[in-house]
Amino acid sequence: MKRKALFFAMLLMALHCVSQVNIIPMPKSIHAINGKFVFGKNTVIHYSNASFISDAEILKRMLKPAMGFQLQHDNSKSKSIILLIEASEMDSIGQEGYLLNVKTGKIEITASHSAGFFYAFQTLLQLMPAEIYSHAIVEKAVWEIDGVIIKDQPLLSWRGSMLDVSRQFYHIDYLKKYINWLAAHKLNVFHLHLTDDEGWRIEIKALPKLTEIGAWRGPDEALPPAHGSGDKRYGGFYTQDELKDLVKYAAERNIQILPEIDVPGHSKSVAAAYPEILCAGSDSSASVQGVKNNVWCAGSEANFEMLDKIIAEVAAIFPMEYIHIGGDEVNHKSWEHCPFCTNLMQKNAYSKSSQIQNYFIARVQKMLEKHGKKMMGWNEILHDSSLLKNTGIMAWTSVAAGMEAVHKQYDVILTPASYFYLDMAQGNGERGHKWATFLPLERLYSFQIPTDSLSRKFVKGIQANLWAEYLDKPTYQTEYQSYPRLCALADLAWSGNSMSFQHFQNRLNSKHYDRMFYMGIHFRVPPPVVKIQNGKLIDQGKLNHGTVYYTTDGSLPTNSSDLFSNLIISNDLIRNVEKLQFRNCFRDSLFSPSVSLAFDTVAVWNNSILSVNSQTLKLAATINYNTQSNHNVLLFKYLYGGEKLGIKRIALYKKASLLFEKMNEKPIFISSRMPEWEVLLPLDILLEGGLYHIEIEIVGELPRDSNGVILHIPR
Numbered sequence: 001m002k003r004k005a006l007f008f009a010m011l012l013m014a015l016h017c018v019s020q021v022n023i024i025p026m027p028k029s030i031h032a033i034n035g036k037f038v039f040g041k042n043t044v045i046h047y048s049n050a051s052f053i054s055d056a057e058i059l060k061r062m063l064k065p066a067m068g069f070q071l072q073h074d075n076s077k078s079k080s081i082i083l084l085i086e087a088s089e090m091d092s093i094g095q096e097g098y099l100l101n102v103k104t105g106k107i108e109i110t111a112s113h114s115a116g117f118f119y120a121f122q123t124l125l126q127l128m129p130a131e132i133y134s135h136a137i138v139e140k141a142v143w144e145i146d147g148v149i150i151k152d153q154p155l156l157s158w159r160g161s162m163l164d165v166s167r168q169f170y171h172i173d174y175l176k177k178y179i180n181w182l183a184a185h186k187l188n189v190f191h192l193h194l195t196d197d198e199g200w201r202i203e204i205k206a207l208p209k210l211t212e213i214g215a216w217r218g219p220d221e222a223l224p225p226a227h228g229s230g231d232k233r234y235g236g237f238y239t240q241d242e243l244k245d246l247v248k249y250a251a252e253r254n255i256q257i258l259p260e261i262d263v264p265g266h267s268k269s270v271a272a273a274y275p276e277i278l279c280a281g282s283d284s285s286a287s288v289q290g291v292k293n294n295v296w297c298a299g300s301e302a303n304f305e306m307l308d309k310i311i312a313e314v315a316a317i318f319p320m321e322y323i324h325i326g327g328d329e330v331n332h333k334s335w336e337h338c339p340f341c342t343n344l345m346q347k348n349a350y351s352k353s354s355q356i357q358n359y360f361i362a363r364v365q366k367m368l369e370k371h372g373k374k375m376m377g378w379n380e381i382l383h384d385s386s387l388l389k390n391t392g393i394m395a396w397t398s399v400a401a402g403m404e405a406v407h408k409q410y411d412v413i414l415t416p417a418s419y420f421y422l423d424m425a426q427g428n429g430e431r432g433h434k435w436a437t438f439l440p441l442e443r444l445y446s447f448q449i450p451t452d453s454l455s456r457k458f459v460k461g462i463q464a465n466l467w468a469e470y471l472d473k474p475t476y477q478t479e480y481q482s483y484p485r486l487c488a489l490a491d492l493a494w495s496g497n498s499m500s501f502q503h504f505q506n507r508l509n510s511k512h513y514d515r516m517f518y519m520g521i522h523f524r525v526p527p528p529v530v531k532i533q534n535g536k537l538i539d540q541g542k543l544n545h546g547t548v549y550y551t552t553d554g555s556l557p558t559n560s561s562d563l564f565s566n567l568i569i570s571n572d573l574i575r576n577v578e579k580l581q582f583r584n585c586f587r588d589s590l591f592s593p594s595v596s597l598a599f600d601t602v603a604v605w606n607n608s609i610l611s612v613n614s615q616t617l618k619l620a621a622t623i624n625y626n627t628q629s630n631h632n633v634l635l636f637k638y639l640y641g642g643e644k645l646g647i648k649r650i651a652l653y654k655k656a657s658l659l660f661e662k663m664n665e666k667p668i669f670i671s672s673r674m675p676e677w678e679v680l681l682p683l684d685i686l687l688e689g690g691l692y693h694i695e696i697e698i699v700g701e702l703p704r705d706s707n708g709v710i711l712h713i714p715r
Contacts, residue, residue, distance in 0.1 A: 022507040023126045024487050025186055025494035027152040035104040035147030039128075040080055041069050047084040055084060055117040058252070062121055066518075068137035079105050087112040096188075096254075097153025100124065102145050115254045119186050123150060130514035133184075155449070158413055158461020159493035160189035160258070161486060163478075166196035166269070167227050167468035169236040170478075176249055181483070181521055183253035185490035190250055191258040191324065191463065194238075197268035197291045198226050202259070202317075203239045206309040207274070211237040214269035222272035228472030243317050251319075258376070259318045261310060262326030264360045268294040277303050279338030287331040295331055298360045299340025308367050315371040322392055325364050328378035330357055358384035365391070376413075379405065394463070396421075398642075403450070406458045415463040418642040418705065419447045420489065422466040422481045425672070426524060430593055431470050431477065434672035436642060441526075443640040443707075445488040445501045464489045476522035483516055483523035484508055509544050517587055525592035528582045530564070531600065537569055540598070546584045552576070556594050557583040574714065599635075600624070603694055603710040605645065610703050617696040623712045624689040632681040633713040634694070636670055642705040644671035649697040650679060659685050659692075667699040670708065 021030050045056045056073060059082070064070045071082070087093055087110050098120035099110035107124070111117045127145045131138045161182055163170070170178075179190055194201045200214035216235035217223035225231065238246070243257075250257050268291050271278050279297040286292045296303050314323055332353040335341035341356055350356065361384055365375045369388070375381075376392035379401040387410070394413045395402030405412045417424070417436040424439035425432030437443065450459055464486060471477045491504055516523050528548045529541030539548055548564035549557035552573070564582065573580065577597050584592035603619040610617075634652075638645070646667040652660040660681055668677050694710065 021127070021148065022511040023123060024504075024507055024512050025154075025491040026499055026503075026507070027123060027150045028495070029151040031149045033103065033147040033149055035102070037102050037104065037107055037145045037147075038080065039063070039067065039071075039143035042078060043080040043082065044072050044078045045082045045084065046073075049084075049086050052084045052086075052117070055114055058118065059121050059124075062125060063132070065136065066132045066134040066138045066141070067143060081105065082107045083109070084117060085110040087116070093151065094153045096157075097151075098123075100148070100150040100152070102127070102148050104147070107145075115188075118183075118254045119152070122184055122186060123152065125184075126511070126515065130511055130518055133515050133518035135518075135520065154186065154494045155496045156459075156461040156493045158189055158463065159187045159490060160191055160413065160415075160461060160463030161187055161482075161489070162191035162193055162258075162260075162415075162463060162465040164193040164196070164466060164468040164471075165201050166193055166199045168471050168478075169199065169201065169234070171236075172238060172242050172246060175246060177520070178478075179246075179250050179253060179255055181516075181519060182486070183255055184515075184519060185487060186494055187486065187490055188255050189258055189461070189463065190255050191260060191465070193260045193262070193467075195260070195262050195269060196266045197287075197289070197294050198223065199235050200269040200273070201237045202243065202261075202314065203237055204310050204313050205240070206313065207306065209273040210270065212273070214273040223269060227469050240313070240317055247318060256320045257318055258320055258322055258324055259314055260324035260326060261314060262328075263307065263364065264296040264298065264357065265294060265328070265330035266326060267296055270296070274306070276300075277306065279334050279341060281334075281337035281339065283334045283337035285331055285333040288329050293334075295334045296360070297338060297340055298335060298356045299338060299342075299344040304363055304367075307364060308370075311364075311367045311373075312371055315368075315373050321374050322376040323368055323373045324376045324394070325361070325368075325381075326377060327357070327361055327381040328396070330380070332357065354383065358386065362386050382408070382410070392460075396465070399450075402459070403455075406450075406454055409454075409458060411460050412458055413461050413463050414449075414459060415465055416447075417465075419444055420462065420464045422464050422485055423468070423470060426481075426485075427593060428675045432481065433467075433470065436672075438638070438640045438672050438675065439485070440640060441485055441488055441505075442501050444485050445492065445504055447492060449492065449496055462489065462493050479522040480524050483521050484512070485524075487512060487516075513543075513586060514545065517590070522590060525584050525586045525590050527592040527595040528564070528584050529598045530582050530595075531598050532569065532574075535569060537564075537567055537597075539564060543584050543586060545587050547588070548582055548584055550580065550582045552580055554579040554581060557581055558591075559585055559588065577713070599711040599713050601709045602634075602692075602712045604708070605696075605710075606707045607641075607705055610645075610698075610706060615698050617694075617698065619694045619696070619710070621692045621694050621710065621712075622690065623686060623692050631683060631714070632686055634679040634681060635711040635713050636677040636679070636708060637711060638670045638672065638675040638706070638708045640672075641703070641707045643703040644669045644673075645703055645706045645708065646699040647677070647696055648699045649695075651695040652681070652685070653693040653695065671706075 047056055060071050095113045096115045098116040100120050101108040109120045125132050131141055200210045204210050213222050215237040216233055217229055218225055218233040219231055247257050271293050277296050278293055335353045335356045361381050368375045374390045379393055379395045382393055382405055391410055393405040393410045394415055396415050396417055399416050402412045402414045421436055423433050424436055425434050426440050528539045530537055530539050549561040550564050551557045551561050580597055581594045583594045602621040602623050646669045648667050649663050670677050
């Protein structure tokens with residue numbers, strides 16, 4: 001019995017230790033063991049193969065800023081050793097996998113490739129105090145790690161992030177910082193959207209006007225001001241030497257850079273520099289973004305000669321096997337009015353202008369092949385049946401578009417806008433696009449990676465894209481839109497759908513917000529969740545190292561506002577609840593969005609409920625009557641999704657008795673554009689708390705991707 005008791009005690013201790021390992025992305029396998037490794041000035045790095053010296057240097061570089069001392073290479077016996085070991089075939093950990101064994105006096109890291117060592121180092125840092133990410137020496141810190149055995153490798157080989165450097169221009173030093181943050185989360189592809197209507201960002205020596213003219217916008221420039229660039233000259237570009245240096249910098253962090261040259265549309269910046277690329281004729285139509293004269297003429301042989309020069313120079317800079325050629329949102333009407341393009345249609349017996357795009361893409365693909373590259377493009381290029389099978393498809397319009405490519409047996413990167421477009425606003429009132437959905441952290445984390453046999457073969461990865469229209473202000477908006485949503489993407493891409501969102505949130509709050517703080521990331525701090533519970537105000541979303549401030553007049557709380565801990569509930573407060581605002585402040589420097597009092601959810605609608613083959617939703621609702629209120633409101637609150645919910649009628653029942661009914665003359669549509677709708681109930685309806693039923697009649701086709709809640713708000 002004693003042995004059994006000891007076994008269960010050790011098991012519980014191990015499970016507790018593992019639960020304290022708050023790593024993002026979550027490793028494949030973790031086992032806690034006895035022991036503790038302590039770093040000190042006597043800690044040395046050994047390696048079983050002389051080729052690992054460059055990996056050892058990387059680890060030394062990562063640890064030195066915060067520790068203040070540099071680990072040494074030493075073959076003498078030491079009581080504190082980090083040992084780099086070459087993996088055998090029996091280890092079966094792949095190129096990016098690793099084994100990490102931490103015990104008293106020794107850390108053993110086993111990998112078959114530098115990528116595996118690099119990711120083991122990233123995990124090692126996350127096992128240490130968060131201050132290890134500090135850029136300055138941390139005085140009196142104890143750098144230690146509890147005993148643990150980790151076996152790890154990624155689920156997906158492509159774990160990507162795209163940054164739009166055309167609409168906003170980022171200094172090369174900022175791109176290096178961004179790469180550091182990606183690497184810390186084991187992301188391995190950095191997609192640079194280098195060209196678009198608003199700016200050309202890459203030096204092409206054979207065509208100097210692309211950057212002399214096409215890289216700048218402003219009142220006196222060929223390109224007009226856009227996206228907050230103001231009344232001054234704005235823009236810039238990256239020289240080929242800068243980009244080669246960036247490629248090298250990224251490669252040292254196991255990141256490949258994917259360049260994108262967007263054709264045949266999204267090319268206003270090219271036309272500003274070389275107007276001869278445009279079609280002849282009198283077309284005045286505009287792209288979906290409202291831009292005119294931004295499409296390459298497909299009937300001009302000179303254009304393909306120009307494109308060949310561009311591709312040749314891009315291919316020489318970027319060693320990645322792919323070049324992304326865009327291919328999305330092309331305004332075909334410009335071709336329909338061009339004598340050269342209509343002649344092309346007649347010559348090739350084309351019946352519609354979309355076939356010209358297929359022709360254009362096929363010509364570009366041949367150039368890429370000539371220069372030793374494969375083509376990748378947005379899923380619109382999939383319409384061309386003549387695409388080579390080594391073409392990569394980046395599916396942005398929907399998951400279904402990605403599955404179409406999978407079934408046609410193309411390699412696919414899933415990046416649907418309704419899950420992975422980081423330019424989408426994260427909540428009501430926040431800066432960002434809303435056309436695809438609101439994209440809170442939970443929405444992104446809910447993405448299901450396909451697991452059927454064909455998908456496992458052809459879905460190479462997932463990627464988040466950050467378009468830059470709304471990133472001009474404030475200065476930290478790029479980071480705010482990226483993190484912690486890129487943390488969620490990293491967890492999915494590395495670990496799959498094996499963890500709950502709550503588990504992920506716990507890892508963020510326990511340690512990872514601290515890590516990002518010391519990395520220098522201005523991430524989005526989660527707002528507090530303040531509710532009335534048993535007559536008291538409770539923060540149910542308590543943030544480690546967070547302080548909650550509040551105001552009662554509807555103004556934005558700051559760190560000079562009142563502390564939440566001093567707030568006392570009252571009848572006046574309840575009656576003026578819409579003026580009550582709360583805000584988290586993390587480590588006295590980073591603020592969350594401002595939110596009002598959080599009320600209990602009485603009912604929800606989601607994809608599974610809406611998939612029922614009926615136009616009427618019947619939802620159970622538990623409502624607690626509040627005698628302090630002057631009114632009772634049912635608030636329909638859209639959270640996220642790709643479709644709107646149209647409501648024709650709402651009714652409230654207690655058992656079988658109809659208490660309230662409201663018919664809308666015109667359907668009310670709840671979506672990201674109108675995320676809230678209130679229904680005011682007569683005061684005497686809710687005579688008692690308990691179970692009610694809400695009946696909702698939906699108009700139109702049943703939505704398949706709409707998620708929201710119904711709140712009861714006493715006022």
